[in-house]
Amino acid sequence: MSNKEWPLWEVFIRSKQGLDHKHVGSLHAADAEMAVxxxxxxxxxxxxxxxxxxVESKHIHASNPDDAEAFYEPxxxxxxxxxxxxxxPDNITHM
Amino acid sequence: MIQTEINHESVREHIQQFSAETRAQLFQYVLQLADxxxxxxxxxxxxxxxxxxxxxxxxxxxxxxxxxGETRSYFQYAAELEGKGRTEDDLAxxxxxxxxxxPLLVEQPNGNFADTILRQFIFDSYHFHFLxxxxxSSDKHLAAIAEKSFKEASYHIKWSSEWVIRLGDGxxxxxxxxxxxxxxxxxxxxxxxxxxxxxxxxKEAGIAPDLSVxxxxxxxxxxxxxxxxxxxxxxxxxxxxxxxxxxxxxHLGFLLSDLQYMQRTYPxxxx
Numbered sequence: 001m002s003n004k005e006w007p008l009w010e011v012f013i014r015s016k017q018g019l020d021h022k023h024v025g026s027l028h029a030a031d032a033e034m035a036v037x038x039x040x041x042x043x044x045x046x047x048x049x050x051x052x053x054x055v056e057s058k059h060i061h062a063s064n065p066d067d068a069e070a071f072y073e074p075x076x077x078x079x080x081x082x083x084x085x086x087x088x089p090d091n092i093t094h095m
Numbered sequence: 096m097i098q099t100e101i102n103h104e105s106v107r108e109h110i111q112q113f114s115a116e117t118r119a120q121l122f123q124y125v126l127q128l129a130d131x132x133x134x135x136x137x138x139x140x141x142x143x144x145x146x147x148x149x150x151x152x153x154x155x156x157x158x159x160x161x162x163x164g165e166t167r168s169y170f171q172y173a174a175e176l177e178g179k180g181r182t183e184d185d186l187a188x189x190x191x192x193x194x195x196x197x198p199l200l201v202e203q204p205n206g207n208f209a210d211t212i213l214r215q216f217i218f219d220s221y222h223f224h225f226l227x228x229x230x231x232s233s234d235k236h237l238a239a240i241a242e243k244s245f246k247e248a249s250y251h252i253k254w255s256s257e258w259v260i261r262l263g264d265g266x267x268x269x270x271x272x273x274x275x276x277x278x279x280x281x282x283x284x285x286x287x288x289x290x291x292x293x294x295x296x297x298k299e300a301g302i303a304p305d306l307s308v309x310x311x312x313x314x315x316x317x318x319x320x321x322x323x324x325x326x327x328x329x330x331x332x333x334x335x336x337x338x339x340x341x342x343x344x345x346h347l348g349f350l351l352s353d354l355q356y357m358q359r360t361y362p363x364x365x366x
Binding site: 006027028029030033034037038040041042045 | 148149150151153157253254257261
């Protein structure tokens, strides 16, 4: 019997109200079709979603935590990048 | 999934349209449907915590719960049809082996994963087409149960067919195990399509689907999947029967001792 592990997949689910797919976890599956079915069985048991994306974990490239200072701190003192310096006209709603 | 209580009043009203004779036949028929889903549900639940991988463990538990939901609908209906004050739990838990009317297929032991997959595939290929036809039943209550369960069965058949193809057209080992499973289990597929007297009478009344029609759909569907799975059916298979009449294999007794243990030991126990 071969002991080869099935590859790991990351699962993204879009809820009924949601506009975007959110990462919910990971699972093992032999291929994409099985990954979608497994995701349905593992992650949508309680009506969590109406759409599923799966992507093999090895295809996800992540930033390195060691780079955090260089990556994120330079934004700290650039408050002018937030759109808070504008007066919103009264008849524009939903802002 | 397990659903809420039916509306007893409206079901009681619904069954007034049937003669006492039809009601008695319908009771037998609905019990047979209930027992069929109950036994397979129980078998699949036995995998809980023992599945080959977590994801498939959950998949089998999900299917088990779908079937349990369906079986509850049938038992609740059967209890009303009988009208003797027995509840769905009495019917599910407090009968003896010969009073259960499920076909032999669904009481067969889980065996290995290939056996479970093949048993499920045979059942799903039948169940999917059965529920599709049952939605046209002149009994509106049965048609409504079928409509709800059909969505679930559509997923089940996808799941088990995928697995038959994967295992059949997989490694030499998985192929050999599927061949062995066919040898073990195909002999129980025929009974699904052998009508009992009750099934024939209710077919005439437009309540029960015509099993010969289902058989054609089953054969065609199963042949396509098995071909894709590079699996072959044996030429001549002796088909066992008896379950639908209450004549069971030895396995049912063991299954029932598990299933009924709690109610027999602590009568009336509730969660």
